[in-house]
Amino acid sequence: MLRQYELVERVKEYDPDADEALLNRAYVYTVQKHGTQKRASGDPYFSHPVEVAGLMTDLKLDQETIITALLHDTVEDTLATIEEVEALFGVDVARLVDGVTKLSKIEAMPENERAAENLRKFLLAMSEDIRVLLVKLGDRLHNMRTLHFIKSPEKRQRIARETMDIYAPLAERVGMYEYMREMQLLAFEQLEPDAYRTITGRLEQIRRQDGGQVDAIALAIKQALAAAGLKVEVTGREKHPYSIWKKMAERHLPFDQVTDIMAFRVITESESDCYLALGVLHQVWQFIPGRFKDYISTPKTNGYRSLHTALIYENSMRVEVQVRTREMHRTNEFGLAAHWAYKQGDRPDGQVGWLRDLIEIVDASHDAEELLEHTRLAIYQDRIFAFTPKGSLFQLPKGSTPVDFAFAVHSELGAQTVGAKINGRHMPLRTPLGNGDVVEIIKGKTAEPQLSWLGFVVTGKARAAIRRAVRLKERAEVAEIGKKMFDEIALRVPAKIGKKATREAVRRLEMEDEEDLMYAIGAAKIEDREVMEALVPGCTAEMEQPAEWSKQEQAISIRGLTAGVGFQLAECCHPVPGDRIVGLRKPGEGVEVHAIDCLELASGIDADWLDLSWGTRSVGAVGKLRATLYDRPGSLAEMAGIFAQNLANIRSLVQSQTEHPFTVYEVDLEVQDLAHLTRILSALRASDAVAQAERV
Template sequence: MLRQYELVERVKEYAPEADEALLNRAYVYTVQKHGTQKRASGDPYFSHPVEVAGLMTELKLDQQTIITALLHDTVEDTLATIEEIDKLFGPDVARLVDGVTKLSKIEVMTESERAAENLRKFLLAMSEDLRVLLVKLADRLHNMRTLHYIKKEDKRRRIARETMDIYAPLAERVGMYEYMREMQLLAFEQLEPEGYATITGRLAQIRSEEGGQVDELALSIKQVLAEAGLNVEVSGREKHPYSIWRKMAERHVNFEQITDIMAFRVLTDSVDDCYRALGVLHQAWQMIPGRFKDYISTPKSNGYQSLHTALIFQRSMRIEVQIRTREMHRLNEFGLAAHWAYKQGGARPDGQVGWLRDLIEIVDASHDAEELLENTKMAIYQDRIFAFTPKGALFQLPKGSTAVDFAYAVHTNLGNAAVGVKINNRHVPMRTQLANGDVVEIIKSTTSEPQLSWLGFVVTGKARAAIRRAVRAKERAEVAEIGGKLYDEIAGRLPQRLGKKALAHAVERLDLRDEEDLMFAIGSGRLSDRQVMEALVPGSTAELPEDPEWTRTERAISIRGLTAGVGFELAECCHPVPGDRIVGLRRPDHKVEVHAIDCMTLASGVDADWLDLSWGERTTGAVGRLQLILYNRPGTLAEVTQILASNRANVTNLQMTQRDEPFGTYEVDLEVSDLAHLTRIVGALRASEAVADAERI
């Protein structure tokens, strides 16, 4: 921990005219106010604000900011008041401390509480004076450095996630890349401990195996540029572990497939030298197309400037190179903090660049909270966007989220009922991606239902889960509808009429939940006709013949060409039926596989004995598989069920494989007597107005 005189000396080094007495008074004040309070590490609590103040001195910020850092927790955690701070340290410090306190209060609010007025406070606190945000970022950075002292894992992970989602992107947004990288690394260690250990271990291994390769490559780059007459500084480093992890996730590759582990920085005297250095490097080594970016002519929105390129070095090694002036480097590493560095005479810098100036104008011009929400186009968070309901409720979503994601974020029922959307009062498609600050109005209908095609563009887990659940429910209802038709046919074979009690008892005997569950089991082929009849009227199947008309089970198929006692199975890939030319594949310790002669998978049977087979006398119970494309409209399934029933085809399995409005694609397994039977069924289905297409699989 910095001692009192050490902190004062740091400030006096870059600001000789700073008020030493005021700095001393602030140091003593925070020590007295925090008193015997302890941190999780066991250190005195006042060590934290002192270290935060030390971070501010590294940025060479003015004495008001240093004092704010010393006092930033006093109002929230002690009996100190803003009025007392105003009296002792002046209105500027009081305003800054109040701003940091407001940010801290917003931080602990629930998502539902972060409505329009809270957002206004957040924006105003940050936009009125950027130093408020700088102190808050330093506060979070020091808390992350001591996060490992917190014993509860869930609390550590919550703080780490908040840092990764909010504070690291904020640090990047104001150009403080050093803060961003350290926050990400410390949060990464807590959130993905195994990934962190693996990547840092592999980087350590590379360092030990390759010795001083980074220094060697940096020297080679410097020599090439020196020979061209350029005065440069060259430094090299391994890629940031979290950056490697994110690249592995985005590209779906492992560590060994990441080729640009090393990155180098070239600092020059002037902008002209940056472009000259770029040309020299591209002549010396092959550049990788698509990896060059010019942030000097077109800076990032946070003011970042640099040339980025990637080169293929010796032995096909890929490296990244950043080229910038020394002044650009100073501004890049500490971003807008550099614009707030203490100036001779205490003049406040006017370095409010682009986005911050726009933010202030929007806040100042907004007469009420809703107007602010409608007009604010925030670009603070890299991987998150904020969108609002027409009434001003704020929802945070992943970057790339669509109107459907937003609807489900508001409420699952709203997502299920969504039929359209207005974004900023303009009708747009449901797949439209949202931008920061969008006001989203979901149009709903009581007759609407989620579409399977939505899964092609939604990005949130909640939306995906809700859509899948709703689609499964609809598919279940459709299968149950088929089961209901089949049930009527089965019940019609019984000698007596059935009452509701018989159906209720059947559900109980089959250990099912309700009637719908029974119809689904019938429609999906999980129950045979005989099982259903026996459950309805016990003993009713005793005299029934074993005939395809009455039962789907206990049928037999005989195959000629097999040795007596040899087991066989009909292949699932081609579903051969009597009438198909068939062939057998025999492998050791396996049943003989019976395939149709034109089955595409026979090519994989080169290691098996091929047997010339034919159908025997007993051919009942063969299963053929059809693919049906049906029009998605009322009565379609009922008509298909009627066609199958009239052609004496027992459904053993039915599954929807795709929904693409206005069609639904199904796979249906049918018990048929032979190929001619199956062909008649296909012809009958194709003749139906309910069927767009029917093909045998």
């Protein structure tokens, strides 16, 4: 593990102006916060962030990134807070630490959901600052180096699979090939242990038996180029074990038939020397047709630049050769990290083109499975190059079609595609594009993405956009059906339903908007009864009145009174059956029945209190309402209609106040019980004619 002074010295070597005190404070802070925590290896936990910081110094990253690496686990695993980090180390460091921390709070989620959510947050965090990705890749690489200490095979497999599916491809896409190769190798060891042992064993065997053959070939290449007056460095190595296994799996070959196991790298002094060296190599040795790629004139999307070729050496041995300058080599090995080195003045903003596409996919994906599918398609690359008629270049996965091309140019163009010309000829939309094709997209203003396109598009961006458009179209059609059903439901509630009642129903049902409600009705995701209850709360309760309702000779009965004692319902609170009640008995008078929460009871009335309850008869109870109506024609009639629909008799109706644009009415209403009164209030509040309704 790096000691404190060693880490600071590493940073000062390439950035003499770095704040040594701040770096020391960050080192001490992470050691103190992690305290006695241990890793699975038995090492102190703080050794992990220190090693990640060391990886960042290898990339010569700025001091903010180094400090972020030191602190990246403190907020998640200790009592540290983002606010504390901001106070001690500044706003930028706090933002970076928060970006890395958010990615780690989802380990308890199911596997696919966790991976998808991890990737979603990852991409969104990266869109703000690419250094979040660089620290996270360093974090994952160090975790992979210590993965063998984890006892659970299932956990090791899960972490290795996530690394292979998400982190290694992301490292490749930002050009960090050293990280990618090591992650793939360590994940391969866990996921395919038998294949790993077999291939590494065979490579070791070749290494022992080749008698220095790699060095001999490297020397022959260097001598041939030196004879042509080129000053170069040449290195050779066996190919990566995972890439060998992948080639064996894809081509169904045994190890003995994988002929291009050796790869060589030629480093030149200038870009023009790259092409001169390539010419010499092709003159001295036969090159294999179809294996030459010029990534200098047409770089990969991650900025990778190099010439690739494959040669037939002595004894029909195939070897791969990469030719590049020293500056290209640094960028190729460390990708975007190279641009973030402390010296660079023109740092990238993190919003490289492929990342923008991934952000679009995050927005368009419907669920975890879709997100993983689309992002894997976007991250993995086996590229072809196609041009617009005006000469703009677009890189696409092999097998891409004009529809993929259209979505790559612009999502709106993809959605409006109706046809395509490839190299000037009308061709079917499912035609695979070739390298160098010129593609002209024919669009229609009323065109829409078609479900059938999913049968041939290959890019994640196109698949996500098509699925989203198809879902929205289906949703709109279902919502239109739901609107018709809603109109029928509205006729069955005891109130006239307007926009206000509909908005309230959406709120009560906890939906996003009115369209969500219509879709839920059309898709049978909600019952009619739920919609009615949301429109007018209480309206689905039993509303048929008992037969004795119309028998005016029946009276209200009260339990708790001595036989023959008269009573009256208090005018101050107008209690109705369902309210909790109490009786007040004054000398020489009958009993006055009050609601238990009546304000008059708090005034200290000199009377005997009686504990009362409602009897079985409840005809003739009067509830008092205050309704504020909009002062316009028909409002009063609409309120009266609500009373009639709810079978409530009006005992008294008084206009108590008029103040444009409102009119206030006091209403004495004969009701069955409290539930009946509540339903009427709900219907009033749902009406567009009523601004406010309350019980007095």
